[in-house]
Amino acid sequence: MADAKDTEEPGHMGDGDQMVDIKAYGSWPSPIDAALAAAHDGRPEYPGFVGDEAWWTEPRPAEAGRRALVRRRPDGSEHVVLPAPWNVRSRVIEYGGRPWAGTDRPEGPLVVFVNFADQRLYAYAPDAPDAAPRPLTPVSALGGGLRWADPVLRPAHGEVWCVLEEFTGEGPGDVRRVLAAVPLDGSAAEDRTAVRELSDGAHRFVTGARLSPDGRHAAWLGWDHPRMPWDGTELLLSEVADDGTLGPARTVAGGPAESVCQADWATDGALLYSGDASGWWNLYRLDVPVAGGAPGAARPLCPRDEEFGGPLWKVGLTWFAPLPGGLVAVVHGVGSTALGILDPETGEVVDTAGPWTEWASAVAAHGTRVVGVAASPRTAAEVVELDTRTGRARVIGAAHSDPVDPAYYPEPQIRTFAGPDGRDVHAHIYPPHSPDHTAPDGELPPYVVWAHGGPTSHAPLVLDLEIAYFTSRGIGVAEVNYGGSTGYGREYRERLREQWGVVDVEDCAAVALALADEGTADRARLAVRGGSAGGWTSAASLTSTDVYACGTVIYPILDLAGWAEGETHDFESQYLESLVGPLAEVPARYAERSPAEHADRLTVPFLLLQGLDDVICPPAQCERFLARVESQGRRVPHAYIAFEGEGHGFRRADTMIRALEAELSLYAQVFGLHVDGVPTLELTK
Secondary structure (H helix, E strand, O other): OOOOOOOEEEEEEOHHHOEEEEEOOOOOOOOOOHHHHHHOOOOOEEEEEEOOEEEEEEEEHHHOOEEEEEEEOOOOOEEEOOOOOOOEOOOOOOOOEOOEEEEOOOOOOEEEEEEOOOOOEEEEOOOOOOOOOEEOOOOOOOOOOEEEEEEEEEHHHOEEEEEEEEEOOOOOOOEEEEEEEEEOOOOOOOOHHHOEEOOOOOOOEEOOOEEOOOOOEEEEEEEOOOOOOOOOOEEEEEEEOOOOOEOOOEEEEEEOOEOEEEEEEOOOOOEEEEEOOOOOOEEEEEOOOOOOOOOOOOEEOOOOOOEOOOOOOOEOOOOEEEOHHHOEEEEEEOOOOEEEEEEOOOOEEEEOOOOOOEEEEEEEEEOOEEEEEEEEOOEEEEEEEEEOOOOEEEEEEOOOOOOOOHHHOOOOEEEEEEOHHHOEEEEEEEOOOOOOEEOOOOOOOOEEEEEOOOOOOOOOOOOOHHHHHHHOOOOEEEEEEOOOOOOOOHHHHHHHOOOOOOHHHHHHHHHHHHHHHOOOOOOOOEEEEEEEHHHHHHHHHHHHOOOOOEEEEEEEOOOHHHHHOOOOOOOOOOOHHHHOOOOOOOHHHHHHHOHHHHHHHOOOOEEEEEEOOOOOOOHHHHHHHHHHHHOOOOOOOEEEEEEOOOEOEOOOHHHHHHHHHHHHHHHHHHHOOOOOOOOOOOOEO
């Protein structure tokens, strides 16, 4: 434990003649409390158009963490389409996918959506008198039941095409996924046989179909174990018969070593897709003959060493949207992302002007309008609309408003550090920052290294009030995009192949120690935290290095063998085959790297946070880990908080408040900080 520091000195005048109090790092009062951070957690998702209206989903932490469906009316007002407890969220592959689609009709909009509680598909006409959602699909009591995602409405044919995930047994792997057509008249609401299957189930995983402008072709993605979608997927193409059935599917792009993450149709009937054959997700064009025959050779539209795509963690993510006349709206970049308009004839991209530095994989187009979700280090995620005729972009939904003086927001730095063997390690550094407090001369601040989840993912450089919760109190944060992160090309992404628990741990440690060596951070007051795969990296760091004085481990993977042998969901059940190596060939490696096998190496305090409904990283992992920690006979201070009603990723405001306050209390006790207004975390000793 660090010695308590109760340093407090008279204030002095700062910039702008403002009185600045001198107080120890980590002990600064802040208006950003846990409740404020929780209220602003999450971001809008799945924007789209219903006629001329833009619609999207938004988080509601104060409403049991539900996702609300929101529409922007022509007068500019925003309206929640469905009241609580309706929760527009799919559980396909557990991480979900696009949960809604809509169309405009003379009598008003018709929307279909997935309700989280029962996973049924519903139809709803919100402007109809006495409107109420009506179910379109049945309930199954077998295993995880029936689940739906990525709907495409075909009102002229009286149906909606979706991805159907159907459990055939009680185990997480007893599941099949196909493309399916659901009648809009409700005839399948109690009758599974009324659902028409479109594909043959040849692939373990599929995305929703995208129909060509003339309706004669359908394209979708498929892949199989042990591949993850960023390893390799197949772009499948099928002809659509007059009766709505699909002909034999053929692979036209992708493969075991090429990841295609999105496909869609240009208005002239060409098939566009984002694939990483070059080592970067770039955009390609395939000309598809109208009367059958093989497509032409794929032509790159904008070959660059940057990403025009990303990891397909959810079904129906979009990085590009075709526009009339042949232009394409694209989300692209290295590390950070921009929204641009690509001219396929010249390869030129004109980026959207505005303050946004990070665009999500959520872009849709209607005529000359493009909507997306964007954020920056000074603004949380907003729904932004671009008018491609004028080049003007404006916020149309979930508009950011500063809940506190933005002077309390962190001022991040984009940095690249040298890791082992001189490899680059990308990171975002958030130094302690407050407009009215500073630390005594000569004191170095504590720092917490944040390891993102995935691990095939990325920490975006955006305003996050959870980060500000710590930095405004005088605790620095270092977000590390360790080797294996997305946004830097396939070579960087594959640094983690068979090296999980090694490269991620080494890269996080390299950043932490570099900050200490350069005099930015206090070497004695370093911590590590992360959730999911980041929880794994945090736990592995605590059991394999002596870099950190404590750590926060959130819904983690702790026992590789248990996770690989049936303790997780189907989507990631063979993820470790590439992250660690084939279990049948290197079983010792699974034990060697698992924190659960090395509980005896734990010597520093830690906090473990877990959702009891988590089927991705189940509570059993935490329980076995704690049993081994407590069986060692040594007293390592720790706390375990399990939350009822929470799954993988906390969504409820009360959960997030308790978790943040517990984490701050851990650091206060270990680093010797004096923090007011936060309940003391009881550590088992």
